[in-house]
Amino acid sequence: MTHPSDYDPEAVRFFDLAHEGAQIRSVAQIVDKLAPLAGNRPRSVIIYSPDHLARKSAELAVALAGPLNTPCVIVDKLPSYTGPLDVVVALTDRGDAPELARGLITAAGRGAEIICAPPARGPLLDDLPPTAFTVPALPTVAGFSPARVIATVTAVLDVLAGPDVPVAERISELAASIDEDIVRLSPERDATINPARGVRAFVDKHQVIHTAPPAGDPEHETGARAAELIAHLWSARGMASGYVDPADLPEVLNHNVTANTKDIFHDPYLDGPEEVIPLRILVWAARETDLTEAMAISADQATRRPFGRIDAALRLVIRALAATIYDAPTGDGA
Template sequence: MLDDILLADPRALTALDTSGVLRGAATAGAQVRSAAQGAADARISDLAGSRPRALVLLRRPGTSGAAAGLLTAALGPTCPVPVVVADTVPGWVGPLDVVIAHTADADDADLADGVAFAVRRGAEVVLSAPADGPVASAGAGRVRLVEQRIPVPPGLDLPRALAVGLVVAGALELFTTPLHPALDPLADQLDAEAERNQPGHEPFMNPAKSLALRLAEHTPLLWGTDPLGTAVAAHAAAALATHAGVVAHADNVGRAATASGLVRSLDRAATGADVFHDPFDDPDGTTEAPPVRLVLLATGEDDPAQVTLRLAGRQWPSADVVHPVDEVARGVAHAGVLRAGLLASRFDVAAVYLGLATRTIEPGYRGARREES
């Protein structure tokens, strides 16, 4: 059960967060700045002027898959080169390709093998990883290594992974509008979001706490109204599972609207609960699933309600709409990327708050970790 009083007590939150998970979630802006500086030290800018045959994004356990989804959505259909997302290095990779790999696991043997293979094939490899361990050693002296400089609990390193991908794509001139090479606008937005979400702020002033309260004791339906919003939804579902043990459904609103069972659950929820229903009256010995709560995630310029009507053929007036146009105004360069980064950070912090308030995060918590063989 959610301890909502805990969310209003910053001292209690700090005392419970013995592993510093909230502090780790608040480092998003610092991670972006550190990654951008690390990319500069790795001379990523030397890639300028080259046009790869393909950009290969490796998806490994952790946040690399979310980063790949966000970068692919940010580049969009206008990207001048194919973007390939793969779990392992494709066998066809060669000297004309650029491979980006991110991991927080320095001992990922499969990734180490993939890095070594890509190097042997002559591909340009950008590796975001800890400086020590088999993964870094596999490409020692032959890859552009962006070292992990700000350690965070597992599952909270998406800003670093995304930043490295954005710097590489920017150096390759894959965006129609150039990115700031140091990613300062993104880092500034993430710093501002961390300030809003600090434990000392009451829920009505803290968007992450407010989101956590809205999602508590519900089954979240996280539906994106645009490609970047959908990519954020996928990451948000993973964050809720990792930090709060919450199962969520994430998809594009157009596809999700074809899931008739979920739509019926939404319609039932919109009619309101039976005021005479006794939640402790369970004659069949069964437990009802938590009620659904729809959250629409939007990063584009258009009104999410109108986009939902166009894609799904209907609207859900009861839905929570998360569209941070107050934080990132319409017309700002790369507004979609800035909003996506902001929303991903907000859901990370909300998931941590929810995990703390439900005691899912216990003292000594270290997030998700790979099973040892």
């Protein structure tokens, strides 16, 4: 019998992340059921979620999907105009979401098409409209999955683009790409081959700003969308951080220099110790950076799959999530 003390805490925390590829494959399972929607031109796609992280993940998927054929809105309350010309994509981890359930029943009653990615259990499952297309949930995973949200939104937008798009195949390849990175990010891999451990060590005992390559760089949009989502995900996991647009970085760095300038009038006996937490910057989707106290983190282009920017951004997000799982390094850190 395994004693509780024999469990590796990092491996336990890695469990949900290890299933991100499987989360994407669960989305692929419903693609064939969405065939009646293929090529439709709805008045709008309404991405409806009461969950902050789900909405932020959906923003990434929509922004990197490329030119859209249909207007798309991301909301936490169902618009009053919702009707038979609309497609509603509902996303939540809440097993009990009565307001969302009422909204979906209303939307279905008005003739809207409903696609829902609910949790594996809870009253919501029984409250969904019978006409809703439901994304299967993994029964053993409890935490929020950005991959599931991004794959669901991407699949719906691809289906609506037309019957000639091999959506199920593309979603399956996206899952394979994520699985490749998850192997590299395993707790069994040390810092020499696990990039997430390197990120965790770099930011230890520092304030953290997430940013992207500057405007004009081909990776700017990918990096910016990933960095913004990562900032929210880190903060939700207790690693407080923020996103700064590359154009605003000079002002931020100037303020940081001022804050770190030693006060010649400071008296440690009267004023107490000066405690200014140093700043480090993570530049997502960048191969290199000229910024000081910064790390460039690239989504290796050699393994990119058909989804291109979404694939790259999601792999960056997965790497960032893995960094929150690992313990801070012992000693003085990076």
